[in-house]
Amino acid sequence: MKEAVPLRVLVVEDHGLLRTQIVALLRDAGHDVEEASDGRLGLQMALEQPPDVLVLDLGLPGLDGVQLCRALRESAPAHVPVLMLTARDSLDDKAQGFAAGADDYLVKPFASEELLWRCRALSRRHRLGQPHVLALGELRLDRARGRAERADQTLDLPPIAYQLLLHLAQAWPRVVTRSELVRSVWGDEPPESDPLRSHLYVLRQTLDKPFATPMLKTVHGVGYTLDLPRG
Numbered sequence: 001m002k003e004a005v006p007l008r009v010l011v012v013e014d015h016g017l018l019r020t021q022i023v024a025l026l027r028d029a030g031h032d033v034e035e036a037s038d039g040r041l042g043l044q045m046a047l048e049q050p051p052d053v054l055v056l057d058l059g060l061p062g063l064d065g066v067q068l069c070r071a072l073r074e075s076a077p078a079h080v081p082v083l084m085l086t087a088r089d090s091l092d093d094k095a096q097g098f099a100a101g102a103d104d105y106l107v108k109p110f111a112s113e114e115l116l117w118r119c120r121a122l123s124r125r126h127r128l129g130q131p132h133v134l135a136l137g138e139l140r141l142d143r144a145r146g147r148a149e150r151a152d153q154t155l156d157l158p159p160i161a162y163q164l165l166l167h168l169a170q171a172w173p174r175v176v177t178r179s180e181l182v183r184s185v186w187g188d189e190p191p192e193s194d195p196l197r198s199h200l201y202v203l204r205q206t207l208d209k210p211f212a213t214p215m216l217k218t219v220h221g222v223g224y225t226l227d228l229p230r231g
């Protein structure tokens with residue numbers, strides 16, 4: 001099926017067959033696709049002509065996905081949405097990817113439809129030209145550096161707590177369900193039965209405890225949102 005709005009997608013993947021398949025899939029869907037097989041060339045292409053979505057493999061020669069993402073965040077004039085492809089491996093790699101500024105990730109092997117859907121969702125969420133900084137009330141998230149501030153005080157958040165806050169901020173004012181939050185960090189493979197509890201605790205301690213009013217709000221029976229002034 002052709003897409004209503006074609007995207008410019010850059011695919012950086014060193015595995016030749018997988019790259020060919022991804023490129024063909026995206027082209028069949030009507031997207032305008034460029035490709036690179038190593039990190040350095042990928043970074044150069046992404047900087048020269050920033051794509052609507054960068055599909056980026058984590059394990060790459062030259063410059064790996066995390067290094068590429070970090071360099072891109074430091075040098076690109078606008079936020080380039082990054083979909084990181086990771087092998088079926090440790091949580092540490094995913095956390096690293098997010099820390100370096102990836103917006104979403106997909107664990108290999110993935111379904112074709114899932115890749116197309118994630119690319120569409122990413123481009124909608126981050127239109128090209130959107131600034132790095134997301135400011136909501138007294139909360140400020142610098143997506144280029146993976147840093148958060150509340151009322152001008154830096155919040156020292158570990159990667160997963162930061163990712164949870166970023167997801168809540170990007171979804172605001174919508175209430176985010178527990179399962180959506182879990183998926184935003186771990187995809188379909190949460191590491192334990194209640195993975196959110198300890199990370200939400202850390203987030204509350206850092207985001208809310210030093211301040212007079214709590215920002216992380218539990219909506220009982222539904223999920224979580226940020227309590228921020230509207231308008």
Ligand code: CA
Binds near residue numbers: 013014015058059
């Ligand atoms: Ca690879």
